[in-house]
Amino acid sequence: MVAVANIINNILNGLFSFLDYLSVGAGLFVSSAVTGLVMLIIFRYTSNQKKIKAAKDKVKAYILEIRLYKDSPRIILRALGKILRFNAIYMRYAFLPVIFLFVPVVLILVNLNFRYNYRGIESGASFIVSAALVDQALLDKVSIRVPAGVTVETPPLRIAQRNEIDWRLRATGSGASTITLVCQDREEQKILLVGDRLQKIAPQKASPGFLSVLLNPAEKPLSPGSPFQSIQIKYPHRHNRILGISIHWLVAFFILSLIFAFALKGPLKVEI
Numbered sequence: 001m002v003a004v005a006n007i008i009n010n011i012l013n014g015l016f017s018f019l020d021y022l023s024v025g026a027g028l029f030v031s032s033a034v035t036g037l038v039m040l041i042i043f044r045y046t047s048n049q050k051k052i053k054a055a056k057d058k059v060k061a062y063i064l065e066i067r068l069y070k071d072s073p074r075i076i077l078r079a080l081g082k083i084l085r086f087n088a089i090y091m092r093y094a095f096l097p098v099i100f101l102f103v104p105v106v107l108i109l110v111n112l113n114f115r116y117n118y119r120g121i122e123s124g125a126s127f128i129v130s131a132a133l134v135d136q137a138l139l140d141k142v143s144i145r146v147p148a149g150v151t152v153e154t155p156p157l158r159i160a161q162r163n164e165i166d167w168r169l170r171a172t173g174s175g176a177s178t179i180t181l182v183c184q185d186r187e188e189q190k191i192l193l194v195g196d197r198l199q200k201i202a203p204q205k206a207s208p209g210f211l212s213v214l215l216n217p218a219e220k221p222l223s224p225g226s227p228f229q230s231i232q233i234k235y236p237h238r239h240n241r242i243l244g245i246s247i248h249w250l251v252a253f254f255i256l257s258l259i260f261a262f263a264l265k266g267p268l269k270v271e272i
Helices: 002-015 017-021 024-046 049-068 073-116 136-141 210-214 249-265
Strands: 126-133 142-145 150-152 157-159 164-171 175-183 186-194 228-233
Touching (some): 002 073, 002 210, 017 024, 126 136, 126 142, 175 228
Antiparallel strands (some): 126 164, 142 175, 150 164, 157 164, 175 186
16 A cells, blocks of 8 residues: 555645646646636536536526515515525535546645745754654653754754654754764664755654645655654745745745636536
């Protein structure tokens, strides 16, 4: 199953590789347009379009009936009941395609999150590296090796209650490098990115399970049988500005995706 997750990640990484060459605004614009189109196609071919259209037409008809007979409480109450009924029918037919949409949308969001939610460590800034181990007894057997351009500022802080060990490091260089953690005869490497260049950033190197690999596509998982449960670098969050407005990338993505979906549903003849 891990191999399947790796294949999915490789496909998604290839599909989204063009984002490395675009600004945040342009990248979100293009990815939202593609996502809106994909959502429409999936919705169209996994839903009963005729039944959805019929339910929507019934709701519109009973809303019109309320407007025409606004002085008749009996007719209004009956129409409201019919509206609720056909709304429930519409929701029933729309539920199945939403299930089919869930997985691809989550995978797209995961991939975009590693590109737009974090920024590299600023050169000259301190940062924390945390490692969780499988056994508390291993805490005293862990050491760290840092590359050129990184210095260790503090001795390791061991938190026995969480099987965790932390270091505070300082970045003095720039670009990509590798931090190595050693436990007995096992080594694990964690990629460190320094600088503000827009790129895919993995805060955590996770265990090699199917979901863990699928939800952490930015870096290869820990090796099987590793003494580490996870290795994490606490990257700062990226503050994005789109058209001069400070906005979280997820909000911008959902707004743009919905705009594109509603703009394209007419030309593609999709009932939603």
